[in-house]
Amino acid sequence: MNILWIIPGVAVNAGLVLLVAPLCEGVLRKVTAVVQSRRGPPLCQPYFDLLKLLAKEDLESGEAPVVQRAAAYLSLATVVTVAGLVPMGLGIPMNGVGDVILLIYLLTFCGICTLLAGLAAGSTYSIIGISREMMTMIALEPLFAIALLIGVLHTQSFRLDAVLKGSVYSADGFPWSGVIMVGVMLLSFQAFVQRVPFDTSEAETELMEGPLMEYSGPKLALFKYAQMARLVIHSALFVALFVPWGSAFVFPVGWLLFWAKVGVLVLLVTLVAATHARYRIDQALHYFAGLLLVALAALVLAAYGY
Amino acid sequence: MISPEKAVVAAILLCFAGAVLTLGIARLKTLAGWLAFAVTAATAGLIFAAVGRVLVAGPSPEPATFWAMPAIGFALRVHVDGLTAIFLLLAALVALPASLYSIAYMKHYGDYGVARYYPYFLLFLAAMYGLVSTTDMMWFFFIFWQMMTLTGYALIRFEKRKPENIRAANKYLMMMQIACAATMIGAELLAGAGTPANGGAALKYDFGTVSANLPLLLRARPGMTALAFGLFLVGFGIKMGMWPFGQVWLPDAHPAAPSPVSAMLSGVMIKTGVYGLLRYFLWLVPPVAQGDYPVRSWGLVVVLLGTLSLFTGTMQALSQEQTKRLLAFHSIGQIGYILLGTGVCMVMLPARGPDAAALATLGLFGALFHTLNHGLFKGLLFLNAGSMLHATGTQDLNKMGGLLKFMPLTAATTLVASFSISGVPLFNGFASKWCIYVAAVQGSRTAGYLAPCAVVAILTSALTLASFIKFFGVSFLSRRSPLVTAQAARRGKLDVDWRMQTPQVFLAALCLLLGLVPAIAFRFMQQAMNASRHGLGAVFADAAPALNPPWTGLRALEGRALFVPGALAAVVLVAFLGARALSRLGGARRRAVAPWLCGYVRESACHHYVAHHFYGEIKRCFRWLGGAPQRPRTGSKKT
Numbered sequence: 001m002n003i004l005w006i007i008p009g010v011a012v013n014a015g016l017v018l019l020v021a022p023l024c025e026g027v028l029r030k031v032t033a034v035v036q037s038r039r040g041p042p043l044c045q046p047y048f049d050l051l052k053l054l055a056k057e058d059l060e061s062g063e064a065p066v067v068q069r070a071a072a073y074l075s076l077a078t079v080v081t082v083a084g085l086v087p088m089g090l091g092i093p094m095n096g097v098g099d100v101i102l103l104i105y106l107l108t109f110c111g112i113c114t115l116l117a118g119l120a121a122g123s124t125y126s127i128i129g130i131s132r133e134m135m136t137m138i139a140l141e142p143l144f145a146i147a148l149l150i151g152v153l154h155t156q157s158f159r160l161d162a163v164l165k166g167s168v169y170s171a172d173g174f175p176w177s178g179v180i181m182v183g184v185m186l187l188s189f190q191a192f193v194q195r196v197p198f199d200t201s202e203a204e205t206e207l208m209e210g211p212l213m214e215y216s217g218p219k220l221a222l223f224k225y226a227q228m229a230r231l232v233i234h235s236a237l238f239v240a241l242f243v244p245w246g247s248a249f250v251f252p253v254g255w256l257l258f259w260a261k262v263g264v265l266v267l268l269v270t271l272v273a274a275t276h277a278r279y280r281i282d283q284a285l286h287y288f289a290g291l292l293l294v295a296l297a298a299l300v301l302a303a304y305g306y
Numbered sequence: 307m308i309s310p311e312k313a314v315v316a317a318i319l320l321c322f323a324g325a326v327l328t329l330g331i332a333r334l335k336t337l338a339g340w341l342a343f344a345v346t347a348a349t350a351g352l353i354f355a356a357v358g359r360v361l362v363a364g365p366s367p368e369p370a371t372f373w374a375m376p377a378i379g380f381a382l383r384v385h386v387d388g389l390t391a392i393f394l395l396l397a398a399l400v401a402l403p404a405s406l407y408s409i410a411y412m413k414h415y416g417d418y419g420v421a422r423y424y425p426y427f428l429l430f431l432a433a434m435y436g437l438v439s440t441t442d443m444m445w446f447f448f449i450f451w452q453m454m455t456l457t458g459y460a461l462i463r464f465e466k467r468k469p470e471n472i473r474a475a476n477k478y479l480m481m482m483q484i485a486c487a488a489t490m491i492g493a494e495l496l497a498g499a500g501t502p503a504n505g506g507a508a509l510k511y512d513f514g515t516v517s518a519n520l521p522l523l524l525r526a527r528p529g530m531t532a533l534a535f536g537l538f539l540v541g542f543g544i545k546m547g548m549w550p551f552g553q554v555w556l557p558d559a560h561p562a563a564p565s566p567v568s569a570m571l572s573g574v575m576i577k578t579g580v581y582g583l584l585r586y587f588l589w590l591v592p593p594v595a596q597g598d599y600p601v602r603s604w605g606l607v608v609v610l611l612g613t614l615s616l617f618t619g620t621m622q623a624l625s626q627e628q629t630k631r632l633l634a635f636h637s638i639g640q641i642g643y644i645l646l647g648t649g650v651c652m653v654m655l656p657a658r659g660p661d662a663a664a665l666a667t668l669g670l671f672g673a674l675f676h677t678l679n680h681g682l683f684k685g686l687l688f689l690n691a692g693s694m695l696h697a698t699g700t701q702d703l704n705k706m707g708g709l710l711k712f713m714p715l716t717a718a719t720t721l722v723a724s725f726s727i728s729g730v731p732l733f734n735g736f737a738s739k740w741c742i743y744v745a746a747v748q749g750s751r752t753a754g755y756l757a758p759c760a761v762v763a764i765l766t767s768a769l770t771l772a773s774f775i776k777f778f779g780v781s782f783l784s785r786r787s788p789l790v791t792a793q794a795a796r797r798g799k800l801d802v803d804w805r806m807q808t809p810q811v812f813l814a815a816l817c818l819l820l821g822l823v824p825a826i827a828f829r830f831m832q833q834a835m836n837a838s839r840h841g842l843g844a845v846f847a848d849a850a851p852a853l854n855p856p857w858t859g860l861r862a863l864e865g866r867a868l869f870v871p872g873a874l875a876a877v878v879l880v881a882f883l884g885a886r887a888l889s890r891l892g893g894a895r896r897r898a899v900a901p902w903l904c905g906y907v908r909e910s911a912c913h914h915y916v917a918h919h920f921y922g923e924i925k926r927c928f929r930w931l932g933g934a935p936q937r938p939r940t941g942s943k944k945t
Contacts, residue, residue: 014881054888061899076888081878102731105729127915131915149757157867222889299757
């Protein structure tokens with residue numbers, strides 16, 4: 001792909017994500033409300049929230065406002081960049097920029113910006129949240145890495161367009177490693193998108209938003225926007241990696257099907273979130289450790305061609 | 307233009323002269339410091355010239371002999387080939403900032419004189435130049451090794467009034483002597499059993515002679531050669547801080563030394579172990595002997611030791627609360643990455659298959675690149691820790707906080723180094739880890755155990771990030787601690803002066819440069835491999851990844867793995883500016899306010915969440931790994 005097309009391509013992908021993300025959040029809130037027998041806000045409420053936050057006063061309570069600002073900008077910027085590395089129903093604009101390993105690292109880096117922001121704010125609650133969030137990330141990063149590396153082992157290629165095409169299944173059927181990995185990823189998906197029961201780092205009832213507690217106004221809008229976008233990006237990644245069927249149809253059909261699958265995944269996340277209670281951090285870590293062992297076994301199977 | 311060998315010997319002699327001179331004027335601390343810097347800069351100039359010449363014009367055909375006593379096989383033969391050039395360059399690149407940094411740093415030691423600092427520093431440097439360029443496996447190896455060990459010992463116990471420093475230095479000395487003995491016994495086993503081929507007894511211990519005898523020896527006495535190589539692995543493993551040896555000496559020795567010396571110890575000295583490992587295991591064995599040389603099994607051992615080192619070292623680092631001790635444990639962890647790359651290279655070397663040679667080269671490049679990167683960012687981190695120590699008078703992370711406002715430049719360089727060591731994309735650590743991961747994952751088609759090792763390495767990378775988020779966060783961000791407030795009130799300004807800032811900026815700039823244009827390092831390593839075609843090392847020159855213009859980034863496996871930092875940087879920059887513009891759309895005004903603590907209590911020092919409390923759940927799970935510090939003497943007990 002021509003190098004000049006990268007930035008417009010990323011803009012298209014990121015634009016799509018940023019456009020859809022608040023809607024997904026709206027769906028999430030509405031469905032949660034319905035499940036809990038409430039009426040819930042209108043579907044468009046997250047758009048209004050973001051707009052309102054952008055105009056609100058920007059309170060800075062930390063001792064390092066420069067870092068706070070940079071972290072806020074960077075958190076949205078990394079999400080936008082990651083959007084360019086993931087197929088949003090079409091091609092991957094940054095296919096020629098990096099491979100699977102870059103994707104693994106950038107996904108982790110998305111979270112780091114929030115951590116820096118919380119540290120710069122310096123409130124005790126934020127830092128407790130950071131400590132928890134980092135521990136969750138330590139446990140989650142290898143899970144995602146294993147899912148992608150299984151794809152790499154099956155396709156013998158690190159390229160994103162080769163791996164993000166249902167590569168956990170090989171061409172001639174369903175190898176054990178891929179099937180196990182689908183299960184593992186489904187069981188840990190809530191954590192990747194930071195929703196109940198794994199939102200221990202924000203835990204409104206005990207930590208009051210954790211890392212973001214000192215933020216308001218435009219910075220909070222950016223962090224919130226990035227978080228909404230992460231739900232969409234992770235869902236898209238999941239669909240691209242594990243539910244590839246139908247994406248090969250001609251443009252509007254395959255594309256619509258892709259987004260339909262993303263929508264179903266968002267609904268699933270919502271239902272799980274609305275019906276579960278939050279885990280304590282140590283319970284969550286034990287849960288992830290168990291999944292990690294299973295995933296490692298799947299990786300070994302993949303390395304030996306199963 | 308002098309030959310590279312002469313340049314290296316001249317650099318060593320210059321260091322000797324410098325040592326004598328600085329000893330003479332040691333009363334004048336600043337002048338002695340500038341003199342030591344001038345000498346280091348001159349030797350660095352000589353080294354750069356030698357390295358440049360080797361890379362451009364190729365190495366000299368034969369090692370140069372400077373001094374020989376044929377009766378006992380005693381000969382100072384020096385040869386600068388590509389492999390040596392890489393380590394020479396690393397030594398010069400780290401020594402240069404470290405010596406400049408020393409000038410101002412050594413002043414804060416008050417009544418400790420510099421007569422026991424600069425001379426040793428220069429001899430230490432000379433020994434490292436010598437150790438990586440001599441071809442003598444016995445006498446001069448011993449001489450340079452001891453020179454490095456003893457001067458290192460003196461530098462570690464520089465603050466001799468603290469008993470823990472003496473203990474650390476003694477431990478270091480003992481471990482290095484064991485390593486020396488192991489390596490020399492190994493050399494004797496290889497050299498003593500063979501019949502001197504061409505050079506007679508005079509060159510009994512020369513690389514050339516041993517290498518020529520090795521095919522016969524490998525076939526005739528496989529058990530004994532295996533023992534010899536095992537001893538090399540132990541010897542160099544101790545030196546480089548490999549698990550389980552590293553945990554014995556390294557975390558005590560690094561924090562005890564003055565910070566610029568810690569930078570040299572961690573950045574360069576432990577890398578001589580990596581050099582030894584590569585030189586003895588790969589470059590010493592001629593290709594004809596490959597059938598009898600179980601390189602794949604050695605590779606398995608190195609991969610496993612590397613994986614253990616990187617996981618245990620980093621996991622133990624996670625629970626550290628002293629700046630330099632934390633960094634020292636990370637040295638073990640990062641050495642693990644280097645070992646993993648080397649091990650992948652050794653596993654893939656004898657494999658058949660289209661990509662085997664390319665993967666072996668990629669693994670080796672990853673290891674060498676990481677060696678270079680680790681020298682830069684760990685050197686930088688130790689200098690940062692030194693600046694923090696200089697400003698606050700403590701190494702205790704629990705007592706720091708909010709330093710960013712007082713030392714912004716140090717904070718910026720620390721952030722660069724922290725991101726580099728954690729392998730954040732666009733920083734140099736990512737590029738080298740990328741090579742290692744690609745080689746290990748792709749290599750698992752040949753050896754299935756490589757894939758889990760790669761995942762452990764990726765997991766460890768997240769652990770490293772966690773550790774450095776803590777390191778950077780609790781010292782520079784967070785809230786101003788009482789100690790920092792007190793120091794700032796007492797001293798007016800906390801930031802270090804320009805002689806300490808320049809080295810930090812220099813190293814941070816190198817980290818950024820290699821992160822944004824890693825192809826420079828690739829081109830350098832490829833030239834270096836071209837210039838060291840002997841033994842099994844000859845494979846790497848031909849199988850090196852295809853070279854592109856530097857701005858097109860890294861490619862491996864015919865483009866099936868790629869990384870273009872330039873384009874990534876452009877995308878991130880545009881996105882960053884976009885996000886900034888978006889945040890200003892609403893015209894929101896900024897206002898600085900007091901932090902909010904649920905509205906009913908004012909924040910005070912006892913509410914601070916200090917380094918000790920971080921990652922409690924993970925630390926508890928891995929307490930059995932050991933290395934945990936004692937409970938902090940002060941600081942809040944609340945959770």
